[in-house]
Amino acid sequence: MSDDLAARLREQGLRLTPQRELILRAVDELRHATPDEVLVHVRGQVSSVNASTVYRTLEVLEELGLVRHTHLSDRAPTYHSVHEHEHVHVVCRTCHTVLSYDPDLVAPVVAALAEDGFTMDVGHLAIFGTCADCAGS
Amino acid sequence: MSDDLAARLREQGLRLTPQRELILRAVDELRHATPDEVLVHVRGQVSSVNASTVYRTLEVLEELGLVRHTHLSDRAPTYHSVHEHEHVHVVCRTCHTVLSYDPDLVAPVVAALAEDGFTMDVGHLAIFGTCADCAGS
DNA sequence: TTCAGTGCAAAGCGTTTGCAGGGTG
DNA sequence: CACCCTGCAAACGCTTTGCACTGAA
Numbered sequence: 554m555s556d557d558l559a560a561r562l563r564e565q566g567l568r569l570t571p572q573r574e575l576i577l578r579a580v581d582e583l584r585h586a587t588p589d590e591v592l593v594h595v596r597g598q599v600s601s602v603n604a605s606t607v608y609r610t611l612e613v614l615e616e617l618g619l620v621r622h623t624h625l626s627d628r629a630p631t632y633h634s635v636h637e638h639e640h641v642h643v644v645c646r647t648c649h650t651v652l653s654y655d656p657d658l659v660a661p662v663v664a665a666l667a668e669d670g671f672t673m674d675v676g677h678l679a680i681f682g683t684c685a686d687c688a689g690s
Numbered sequence: 691m692s693d694d695l696a697a698r699l700r701e702q703g704l705r706l707t708p709q710r711e712l713i714l715r716a717v718d719e720l721r722h723a724t725p726d727e728v729l730v731h732v733r734g735q736v737s738s739v740n741a742s743t744v745y746r747t748l749e750v751l752e753e754l755g756l757v758r759h760t761h762l763s764d765r766a767p768t769y770h771s772v773h774e775h776e777h778v779h780v781v782c783r784t785c786h787t788v789l790s791y792d793p794d795l796v797a798p799v800v801a802a803l804a805e806d807g808f809t810m811d812v813g814h815l816a817i818f819g820t821c822a823d824c825a826g827s
Numbered sequence: 828t829t830c831a832g833t834g835c836a837a838a839g840c841g842t843t844t845g846c847a848g849g850g851t852g
Numbered sequence: 853c854a855c856c857c858t859g860c861a862a863a864c865g866c867t868t869t870g871c872a873c874t875g876a877a
């Protein structure tokens with residue numbers, strides 16, 4: 554999968570750098586991480602990786618189709634590897650728990666929008682609401 | 691509906707101010723507006739309304755259940771009146787067109803999550819993807 | 828040897844906060 | 853006349869940008 558990275562970069566005339574390998578690996582390992590969390594993680598391994606590099610790299614990796622992002626809070630976005638099964642994020646606004654659901658959950662919506670020619674981005678979806686535990690309060 | 695405002699404020703021991711009336715009216719009139727757009731709008735009517743007042747007021751109005759917000763871009767959130775019919779936002783990431791759908795669109799999802807005790811916030815939902823016009827490119 | 832990628836520092840955008848003065852109830 | 857609300861200015865968190873240097877191909 555690092556080969557994936559090398560291959561895709563080459564296709565685009567881009568270059569393989571240690572930072573890009575590290576950042577991709579960090580996203581894979583952290584599962585759901587903000588840019589800042591990625592930064593902290595890679596700094597734990599190699600010093601002097603800069604925040605701007607993380608932002609620029611995540612952008613590149615997303616364009617290459619190697620990572621994805623969602624918005625699970627009003628703050629920083631969350632990146633995850635495309636190697637994970639695609640899933641829908643369901644977020645409780647009270648306790649901030651994030652549940653992952655199978656894409657089947659929204660299959661009817663995908664189908665309905667497809668009839669209008671709209672291709673839904675399932676992996677980016679975040680559904681907000683109140684979970685069972687917090688409903689009482 | 692300004693009476694609504696007065697009543698709800700009173701219930702909470704809060705005060706009715708010109709700024710709060712103006713900002714609520716701006717959200718009603720602009721239909722989908724960012725805090726900054728609200729600011730510009732109210733400034734067109736009365737000078738010297740401050741950005742922080744807009745933020746604080748939108749927060750209050752949302753707590754009172756008079757306005758709602760969604761995230762239709764990676765930038766500032768969008769506020770709209772609760773007087774509009776509740777609707778689901780569908781956003782094309784290519785041309786940035788925002789389509790409004792009836793909540794029926796996601797009824798199956800609401801039902802499925804309800805079985806797990808999760809109450810979905812339909813009005814806050816934003817679905818991203820690619821619209822028919824942009825699919826070709 | 829070329830030019831993409833990096834680190835650094837500064838600036839950017841959107842938002843929040845502390846405080847003192849002003850206005851509602 | 854209490855105390856909520858406002859404006860102002862500063863600070864905040866996250867992200868982007870310009871620039872000179874470094875290093876991958």
